[in-house]
Amino acid sequence: MAIYIALGANLGDRRANLIAALEALPPLVRVDAVSSLYESPPQPPSPPPAYLNAAARVETDLDPEALLVHLKRIEHDLGRRPTVRWGPRPIDLDIALYDDRIVDTRDLQVPHPRLDKRAFVLRPLLDLDDDLEHPATGERLIDLLARVGEADLVRVERRGWHERPHSSE
Ligand code: A4P
Ligand code: MG
Numbered sequence: 001m002a003i004y005i006a007l008g009a010n011l012g013d014r015r016a017n018l019i020a021a022l023e024a025l026p027p028l029v030r031v032d033a034v035s036s037l038y039e040s041p042p043q044p045p046s047p048p049p050a051y052l053n054a055a056a057r058v059e060t061d062l063d064p065e066a067l068l069v070h071l072k073r074i075e076h077d078l079g080r081r082p083t084v085r086w087g088p089r090p091i092d093l094d095i096a097l098y099d100d101r102i103v104d105t106r107d108l109q110v111p112h113p114r115l116d117k118r119a120f121v122l123r124p125l126l127d128l129d130d131d132l133e134h135p136a137t138g139e140r141l142i143d144l145l146a147r148v149g150e151a152d153l154v155r156v157e158r159r160g161w162h163e164r165p166h167s168s169e
Contacts, residue, residue: 001099001135002032004128005056005071006112006121008092010042014052017078017091019162022056024074029060029067035124037157043118052156055096055124064098068108071095096121100135111135119150127159 005025009017015037025031035055042051060067071093078091096112103110111134115121122145125132132141157164 001097002129003058003060003067003095003099004097004125004132005029005058006053006092006094006096006115006124007056008051008053008094008120009090010049010051011090012079014049014090015161015166018052018054020078021074021091021093022162024077025056025058025070028062028070029058032057032059033128034159034162035127036155036159037161038120038123038153039156040120040153043120043152051120053120053124054162055121055128057128064095064101064103064108064110065105067095067098094121096125097132097135102136116144117148119145119148119153122148123150123153 007018007021022031022034033056038053039050040053062070075091075093080089080091094112095108095110096115098110101110112121116134116139122141126141126145130142133139134141134144
């Protein structure tokens with residue numbers, strides 16, 4: 001197992017926001033690998049803009065609570081301000097998985113509680129490691145993805161996108 005962060009953006013220069021977030025993670029959080037980049041309509045359905053999503057496999061000595069604080073700080077630095085739940089945001093950084101740990105406190109649930117219903121989280125995680133399992137249920141993420149379907153999800157750039165200048169494929 002390892003630690004996986006799910007990234008999403010649906011405001012401003014979405015791709016640039018995701019890259020800025022990845023660059024803001026070190027040195028406290030080292031980025032091992034980044035998934036392909038995907039686009040999908042907001043879920044639950046709401047007016048555009050669409051989201052860009054990706055996932056990163058990371059290494060860190062921060063415990064889950066300290067990692068959440070770090071992610072919230074990056075979100076804030078990138079201009080995110082609290083709005084309505086599920087409202088549009090320049091950047092959303094969630095702890096998807098933290099090894100095989102299960103955390104369930106008021107402020108933090110790991111694995112992310114809606115992971116199993118979201119192709120835009122499952123597909124990027126599976127890009128990174130195709131044998132991942134849900135630590136609480138033991139279900140394979142590949143089976144969860146088959147259940148939710150990924151028809152709404154478009155892969156817009158292959159792995160390595162965050163190191164390349166923008167180009168349309
Ligand atoms: N929190 C609890 N567990 C976690 C965790 N594992 N990682 C708490 C990060 N945060 C966690 O989150 C609200 C609170 O959740 C945090 O303060 C933290 O204490 P937030 O990011 O501030 O607000 P939010 O993102 O609006 O709420 P939430 O519940 O995280 O929303 P989701 O579930 O992340 O949904 N559609 C598409 N296509 N792509 C998307 O990326 N994202 C959302 C946001 C909705 N629709 C989307 C997408
Ligand atoms: Mg969030």
